[in-house]
Amino acid sequence: MSTKKHTKTHSTYAFESNTNSVAASQMRNALNKLADSSKLDDAARAKFENELDSFFTLFRRYLVEKSSRTTLEWDKIKSPNPDEVVKYEIISQQPENVSNLSKLAVLKLNGGLGTSMGCVGPKSVIEVREGNTFLDLSVRQIEYLNRQYDSDVPLLLMNSFNTDKDTEHLIKKYSANRIRIRSSINPGSQESTRILYCLSPPNTILHWMLGILQVTVICLNLYTYLVNWMP
Template structure:
């Protein structure tokens, strides 16, 4: 049955003119692995907690060389690659998420460019920036990148693969059934970075320029900056792959973690965990770290493994309903590739290297006085003594960036805030200070305005009378 399905699918894919032969064969290979059902199951009893040799504590790293020439020599072996395939739709924006304004009028992309510019200027190095787009973000990104034409960075863009969504009940590519617009296709997850880097010609270009490592990170993670200590360590120890992990908090219980498994380091995702062990997986006692998706990878190793077709990452089936049609997307994750590389390690880094902006509540954190912006780097305010950030929950009225910005005359001071929960039609004046635990709830049909300059500490506010 599976063979028949695959043969029908292969025939239908052959006729799709919109994608390259390499994309077709990559897609067929993914589907055939999925249909074979040979995905390895994790045997729970074989899981071991990694040692400090496998997950290296950041504070044990040697200091990098201090002189300019030695630092330049290290940086000249590096390229930075940002995953730029995501749209800002969850935050109510059209176009690439990386062009949402984060702070002082700067977008994610602006900050990334300024950071690398300042590195190149300081050390006389030539660290290039690569952006992996999807077909959703490609055109917009090309227009945006034009404004950096005069910067001192080489910026390269390339597209990750474009695969057809599969109509679930017939198991046929949706575009072959007449769905030829963008909704008929999908980008197959960031695990696709390795073949796409190779197929685009960018991998060989970087190798020809003497680059040895690529630092890969999500474009919305403001903490993912070039770190000389990590780069220095990898070059000296010749690790082919390094995944940055950081201690789990209760907010991160679903994040993938690193394990030692049959003598290799491996990423364990919640989807791979047998039902009986899910609570154990979520416990922060046994599994203390999670994957930040900041990855450092040897370019030569990528070339070797892609050429050998050796990167068989776990398949993530992603069923969706689009325009009333049930479709299936098969995806892979870049972190899952760790087990195929030699001398692969995790690096237990400070939480400051993980500062993603997934929602407007995260935007409130980075736009507040909790952070300052210097040379494109977002730095935490030393005045906050609590090592963890405040927890912020904003109601649906704040979900879209435009609505969120409209409801604040200025972002409140939150250096001494523990938690904030806002629901209903709430509007903030300017110069407000929030401290401790604050809950603000507007009753249905009531507009609740917090006046300018108000200081609110450890308070539940349910109406104007509580102010």
């Protein structure tokens, strides 16, 4: 049974061209705003802007291939080569270097509410073990690391507008613990991700590429968050 393929009309091409141009312009503006919000020196800023440009190139490619209805060639999707994956056994054999802890920060997403689990407030305050919440366990793990190695690893919480106020109140109880906690609303969380979700066509072959774009936006936001909050 043959499948009839619909050809695009000139009006369809014109419509898609216009919407893609607007989407690209919105994304470019959002990325520029993200770059302007960073507090970086000239060298780091140049590197960060280069990463944003690379992402924008990927985003433009997504728009073009979505319009042309490019299909994914699954035969070209391969697993990484063995020499590209570092096994855990090899990592565990490396000599312990405590000095690297001075470069470490633990960052956790803290934007979700626990309403679907019967909890009022952030999901991180749900009790999971012996009266401890998710957040309690995270604090205890990092505090153990700081005490064990006399380090100062901070915990950074990326809140949403729904969880920010409650989180600021909750973290006060850890003031006597050996851990520095900073929390703030994820910078650029609305502009960048909202554009991507609005462009998401349901049940298309290019969903995999959209997923890569969304993950990339999150990584860019994480990077900006770290450089702004790390001491």
